[in-house]
Amino acid sequence: MNNGKPKTIEIVQRSLVRRYRAERRFRRMGLGAIVLSLVFLGFLFASIVGNGYTALFQTQVQLDISFDPETFATGELANADYPRLIKEALYKAFPQVTARGERRALTGLVSSGAAFQLRQMVLADRSLIGTRRSIWLPADDDVDMLVKGHLSRQAGRLSEAQLAWIGQLQSQGKLAKHFNWTLFTAGDSREPELAGILGAVVGSFYTLLVTLALSFPLGVATAVYLEEFAPRSRWTDLIEVNINNLAAVPSIVFGLLGLAVFLGAFGMPRSAPVVGGMVLTLMTLPTIIIASRAALQAVPPSIRDAALGVGASKMQMILHHVLPLALPGMLTGTIIGMARALGETAPLLMIGMVAFIVDIPGGFTDPATVLPVQIYLWADSPERAFVERTAAATLALLAFLIVMNGLAVVLRRRFERRW
Amino acid sequence: METATEQRTLFTKEEIGVTTPEDSKPQHRPEKTLPADRAQDKPAPTVGKPFVDNPRMACRHVNVFYGDKHAIRDVSLDIGRNQVIAMIGPSGCGKSTFIRCLNRMNDTIEGCRVTGEILLDGQNIYARQVDVVPLRAQVGMVFQKPNPFPKSIYDNVAYGPKIHGLARNRAELDEIVETSLQRAGLWDEVKDRLSHAGTSLSGGQQQRLCIARTIAVGPEVILMDEPCSALDPIATGKIEELIDELRRQYSIAIVTHSMQQAARVSQRTAYFHLGDLIEVGRTEQIFTTPRHKLTQDYITGRFG
Ligand SMILES: Nc1ncnc2c1ncn2[C@@H]1O[C@H](COP(=O)(O)OP(=O)(O)OP(=O)(O)O)[C@@H](O)[C@H]1O
């Protein structure tokens, strides 16, 4: 070492302070980013849960219904005059109300779906006829909103008389909030108190099942072929570029394609999960292919050499060694694609899955809607009671997503191998 | 960096076999100048006896290209029956490339092209109708870097026999696994944990596992690319014993950087230099009286 020149260690020491400062700054920035995103996430959750949890309860009115045999005397059981049973019970509970207009206001306190509920009960159990039962029936959504405090008494949606009756029912203990099973067991409805998410959940389930069943095998097979078998040529380059481009195509374009091809050319049913699933497959495929190819490329070549070296055929090498190692990565890609598909609305609007559908779909070709479309429909509804249901449906969507991701994590754990 | 002109003269001297005093200075030639500078060069002729009577494998005028790079230049060499041939030479001279040609492992490398003939028992393995699967079952290979499957020790060894259907039942498979591990000198260390992951073993153990995996298939020719580079002297000794024993039934080609090892295990030795096969001969002869200047420099430690 020349004297006069500083020693290496001195130069290193000098720069050390600066290096560590840079490192600390970088770490603080990373931490800041995480905190910021956590805050946003917390804010999002708080607002959704805060808006949505009240939808888990529904105000109900207890009425003494007498299943008058006369009502069922004529005609079929299913077509009997069930609304009358409720009216009678209400008139009996409020004998002071006699004027016609007032009586109509009185019956307005109970949901129009209550009669439907009575009908179901009678159809399920004929022995009810002739008896007298005390039954909890859903209140009208305005009553529900009032009880939950979302509607002010001065808003004018409920008259003075109605407010008085509500007060009377409450003091008698005949107006109370109960767990809202309807939300989880019913399909869509015009009446918020009768609307549920089950139809949309089942629709989402069928749609995603079709998407998964089509896109996973297709995507993996494509990736394996392109990565392991296809000769490098202008054609494979072209295919690769196109796959990458497809991943960036706006999803509504796939909806248009589905409309033109699946509905137009093939004449498949509108609003059906099978078509929705096929459209979402188009959208998900590029994601799965790209992720699967990356996973295949990540398998060390030494493993391929090892398999070929003992005389495995190419197919055996792929099936026994490469695919098992690439599977976790492929599953990750699939789950990302499926999560996107679950939240997708635009392409489904194009193929008619935005229709108002009350029935719960029973198969892949029944008309159905999906959770995000349901959220969109409810968010668009003017009734105040749909606000909390929109939030509740969003929660259900998140729960669906968490279950799906959880499943993927479990699967990945099972297939992951340590090195 | 030496200039191209200097290299050209150097090579001319080698080719005519002239030795001048200044040639015995340590020579360091950067290998990356090889393709451009030597594209016009003729491959160096091989000194010694590259051919044997009744060979197991016979290579004739083998050239290997990685894209434009000419990695093996017109090599002709026989692999004799029931003997070990050692391949030595400085790093990057093409030993691995050549040995991988012998069971067509180079097929998997994109852009790799092999010309010439390689005959296994008289049959050209690069012929169009040859299926690589039975070829590789016949010509097994141990790679330079240990590469066990990320599976259990047992499955690692049992994989080859399983896919080829060598065992009729589980007992036979167990038997194959045990003898293979024993011959590779690994049995005592792993017999209680056959279900553990092969990748959980130490580097040297992994290499022996790979050897066991290769011999479990019962190949007739075994190619070993530096099988002992990660092993301690005791394990190396075991492998060398194994090689000596395997030689009775099989033909073996081994790449090694250890001159002592080449001297101990092999009957013939081939010296490679920058893609050329410089000299082949009986091992004692190569190590005691090398005929080519480059061979002499290498084995006396002046080069590589
Ligand atoms: N896949 C490849 N693509 C391009 N060039 C390669 C490839 N593999 C090897 N080469 C080149 O071919 C030459 C020979 O390489 P090879 O691996 O056969 O050397 P080697 O003799 O086995 O060396 P070592 O003793 O270090 O293992 C080297 O110059 C290397 O750069």
Ligand SMILES: [Mg+2]
């Ligand atoms: Mg090598």
